[in-house]
Amino acid sequence: MATSRLNSVLDAFEGLTPDPSWAFLELTQKQTAYATHGYHRYPAKFIPQLAARLIQSYSREGELVVDPFMGSGTTLVEAKLLRRPSVGADINPVAHLIAQAKTQAIEPERLAHALSILAEQIATSYQPNLFTALPTLQSKTRHECWGERLLYWFSEATLRQLAQIHRAIDSLDVSAERIFAYCALSHTLKSVSYWHDRSVKPMRKLDKRIPDARVVFLRHLKRMARGNREFWNLQVQRNALTVPTTPLCTDARQLPVEDGSASLIVTSPPYVTSYEYADLHQLSVLWFGWAGDLREFRERFIGRSNGVHEPRGELHSRLATQIVEQIAETSPRKAREVALYFEEMYDCFREMRRMLKRGGHACIVIGNTRLCGVEVQNAQVFAEQLETLGFTLERVILREIPSKILPRTRDKATGKFAKTAEADAIAYPVEYILVARL
Ligand SMILES: C[S@@+](CC[C@H](N)C(=O)[O-])C[C@H]1O[C@@H](n2cnc3c(N)ncnc32)[C@H](O)[C@@H]1O
Numbered sequence: 343m344a345t346s347r348l349n350s351v352l353d354a355f356e357g358l359t360p361d362p363s364w365a366f367l368e369l370t371q372k373q374t375a376y377a378t379h380g381y382h383r384y385p386a387k388f389i390p391q392l393a394a395r396l397i398q399s400y401s402r403e404g405e406l407v408v409d410p411f412m413g414s415g416t417t418l419v420e421a422k423l424l425r426r427p428s429v430g431a432d433i434n435p436v437a438h439l440i441a442q443a444k445t446q447a448i449e450p451e452r453l454a455h456a457l458s459i460l461a462e463q464i465a466t467s468y469q470p471n472l473f474t475a476l477p478t479l480q481s482k483t484r485h486e487c488w489g490e491r492l493l494y495w496f497s498e499a500t501l502r503q504l505a506q507i508h509r510a511i512d513s514l515d516v517s518a519e520r521i522f523a524y525c526a527l528s529h530t531l532k533s534v535s536y537w538h539d540r541s542v543k544p545m546r547k548l549d550k551r552i553p554d555a556r557v558v559f560l561r562h563l564k565r566m567a568r569g570n571r572e573f574w575n576l577q578v579q580r581n582a583l584t585v586p587t588t589p590l591c592t593d594a595r596q597l598p599v600e601d602g603s604a605s606l607i608v609t610s611p612p613y614v615t616s617y618e619y620a621d622l623h624q625l626s627v628l629w630f631g632w633a634g635d636l637r638e639f640r641e642r643f644i645g646r647s648n649g650v651h652e653p654r655g656e657l658h659s660r661l662a663t664q665i666v667e668q669i670a671e672t673s674p675r676k677a678r679e680v681a682l683y684f685e686e687m688y689d690c691f692r693e694m695r696r697m698l699k700r701g702g703h704a705c706i707v708i709g710n711t712r713l714c715g716v717e718v719q720n721a722q723v724f725a726e727q728l729e730t731l732g733f734t735l736e737r738v739i740l741r742e743i744p745s746k747i748l749p750r751t752r753d754k755a756t757g758k759f760a761k762t763a764e765a766d767a768i769a770y771p772v773e774y775i776l777v778a779r780l
Contacts, residue, residue: 351725352661354738360772364741366391377419377573378444381566382529384414384437385542385622388610388707392741394420396608400703400777401426405605408697410594410690415441417608418587423576426606427586429599433642435632436528436623438591443525443566445587446518447574453567456519460563463510464556491628495535495546503555504534504629524630526566530559531625544621593642595689597697604697610707611690612645614683614718619643644686647679657684659726665718672714680718688727695731698780704733709743709773721774733778742772 366374366389379390393416401407403425409417412430414437421428422445432438448456492501504527511523533539534555538547577583590598594611612619621640626632633639640648657663662684670677694704706728708720725735 351729351735352722354725354735355722355774358738358740360740360742362742364392364395364739364775365744367742367744376569377423377576378447378566378569379414379416379419380569381444381525382414382440383532384440385619386610386613387414388416390416390420392707393417393608394424396705396775396777397421397424397426397606400705401606406599406603407606407608408597408599408604408694409609410597410607410694411609411611412441412589413437413610415444415589418445418589419573422582422585422587423580425580425582425585429588429590429597429604431590431592431594431597433591433593433644434619434623435591435630436626437619438589439521439525439528439626439630441589442521445589446521447577447583448518448522448570450567450571450574452516453519453522453570456514456516457523457563457567460510460514460523461560463513464507464560467506467510495537495625495628497536497552500534500552500555504531507556507559508629522566522570523563526559526563528626528630529562530555531629533558535625537625542622544624594644595686595693597693599697601696602699605699605702607694607698607702607704607706609705611687611724612643613709613711614645614680614713614720619645644690645683651682652678654685656688657681657723657727658688658730659684659723661719661726662723665716665723668716669714669718676714680713684723684727687724691724691727691731691733695733695780700780702780703736704728704776704778704780706776706778707773708776721776725776725778728776728778733780735776736779737775737777739775739777740772741775 369389369391374389374391376390379387397407397417397420405426407417407421407426407428409415409428409430412418412432413434415430418428418430418441430441432441496504507527507530511520511527514520514523534552536546536548536550536552538545539550574583592598627639637648640646657666662681666677666681666684669680691704698704706724708724710717710719710721712718721738725738729735
């Protein structure tokens, strides 16, 4: 790549100041969790209004919108309300469950009926034996290690309550209602486990006061039912009920989307060795039996720090190579993780180019971070990689992240949020929105 071209991409970042209209500071928590957006916690969720603004700015009604890292499905919900068909993907089955639940509005009276049957079943059924009660057990060996891991996180009493809920959900007739209730069950797991409420990392607090799982679940189900009604009514008003939305559990590097069929990509990729998504969702993964081997499960995630193999070498960004070399001076292992991350992200951008039609846009929301004292300029590296692939960087927006959404600092050892003075790792007080046109 010619040096002058490289410089021009990086020039777009020079002297940028945050654009307050993209911070959405005026929004309350209720507004950002409207409709189905409050169904389930998820790290680094989009503000729905941000996704909606990008969709409105860069696509028209009826045009296909794709989010290759859909997470909890924020982009898909907003695309539906704006009458754009959408496809989303995530490697994480927990994200897939949430996105399915969030994007599928259920006729409110039908849902109310199903939920009253569910509540009745939970109140009247009884599960005396823990191990016959647990779902998805297939073999004795699997049962033994799986049971052991569950008992690390939950008391026996809680496991019985959860099993009772799960059985009751299994008996519901309609798939959409089952997905809705599994999503509520998944959301319930953290608060009824020993997981430290204030830690994002898997850390136990054995003296935690654990509420009855059935009470927590039914309360959350009611909250979700209100969200479902709001989502349903909005779709009725906007004539959007039949707009197709397809959340998939698959890899962002290989999506079943036709060549040149998408008008817009709106996405926020994972960060390099920031959150281990695989670990953060291990309660749901364990409970639903989605990964027999947690190690193998982790290896599918981009940005992981576990299961890192030797990168192939080509990062398609001069800046990426410099960053990796600088990190290697202190930690060759971290340098390999970062190199693999950039390499895998490049594969994702190539897939985005394949799916997009000429003139289509890719909006990538990403922050920079620091590793081993080196600034990892994800946004600038992505801009270089996108240019290499033939995209034109049309616009770079810098936005401040309100602290209520993402804390500024985090303690490395515990994962707990820390005061600035005590913190040793910076979270992302600002992030970039790269708007690249094909
Ligand atoms: C920043 S989150 C996206 C959050 C999303 N915008 C939302 O509103 O919930 C990044 C996502 O990338 C997913 N991911 C990581 N590796 C992936 C891969 N190889 N293919 C698809 N998704 C992957 C993670 O599971 C995570 O959900």
